[in-house]
Amino acid sequence: MTPLFCISHEMPGRTRIRWAGDSDEKYVVIELASDIANIAGVVNAEPRSTTGSIIIQHDGQEWPAIQSALSNQLPIKFTARPPAIKRNGVDAVNDSIDTIDDALKRVNMDFESILMLMLCALSIVQALRGQVMSSSVSFLWYAYVLASMVRDKEAKQRDDKTNDSI
Numbered sequence: 600m601t602p603l604f605c606i607s608h609e610m611p612g613r614t615r616i617r618w619a620g621d622s623d624e625k626y627v628v629i630e631l632a633s634d635i636a637n638i639a640g641v642v643n644a645e646p647r648s649t650t651g652s653i654i655i656q657h658d659g660q661e662w663p664a665i666q667s668a669l670s671n672q673l674p675i676k677f678t679a680r681p682p683a684i685k686r687n688g689v690d691a692v693n694d695s696i697d698t699i700d701d702a703l704k705r706v707n708m709d710f711e712s713i714l715m716l717m718l719c720a721l722s723i724v725q726a727l728r729g730q731v732m733s734s735s736v737s738f739l740w741y742a743y744v745l746a747s748m749v750r751d752k753e754a755k756q757r758d759d760k761t762n763d764s765i
Contacts, residue, residue, distance in 0.1 A: 602627050604653075605680045606666075612658045614665070618651030619678050625651030631673070638668050711749045718742035 607617035618625040625648065632646035632653050640660040646653050657665045669675050700710040722738035 601674050601676050602631060603676050603678055605678050606662075607652055607680070609662055612656060614655050614657065614662050615652050616655065616677075619681075628653050631675070634673055635669060638665070638672060640665050640668065711745060715742045715745055718745070 603619045604616040605619045606614060608615040618628055620627075628646045628651055629648055632644040635641055635644035635653060635655060640657050642656040642658050644653055644655050655665065666677060670677065696710065703710055703713060718738045718741050722735045722742070725734035725738060728734075
């Protein structure tokens with residue numbers, strides 16, 4: 600088995616290579632890090648078994664020379680870096696909310712109900728702490744607004760069904 604890596608991040612004197620193989624085998628980085636540290640031009644090679652990467656410090660030489668030495672002296676191959684996922688933060692949050700909402704629907708709950716319960720619980724906690732006018736009232740207001748939005752959405756869905764049947 601020849602370990603397969605991609606260059607995850609590169610800057611002068613420091614490069615992170617990431618395991619590109621099967622995630623069950625990323626423990627290999629621990630074994631390879633000590634071998635990489637012995638390559639001429641490498642100052643330090645620090646494994647990160649959780650992420651399957653190795654941080655290589657090479658202060659005296661440029662990365663292409665180090666990469667060539669790694670490929671020649673060790674059984675390591677490099678592959679192209681996978682393309683970055685084109686998502687913004689809002690897309691990621693929406694995907695997470697959809698995942699949570701789907702999980703709640705499987706147990707006959709919905710996201711809005713859980714959120715309203717949480718806001719009411721936070722309001723009670725803040726009231727018990729004596730922060731009635733700022734935090735407690737705000738949490739209750741958010742719960743009310745959320746309930747109003749849900750009510751309006753359900754009313755619109757009922758109206759749409761009524762109009763469709765006419």
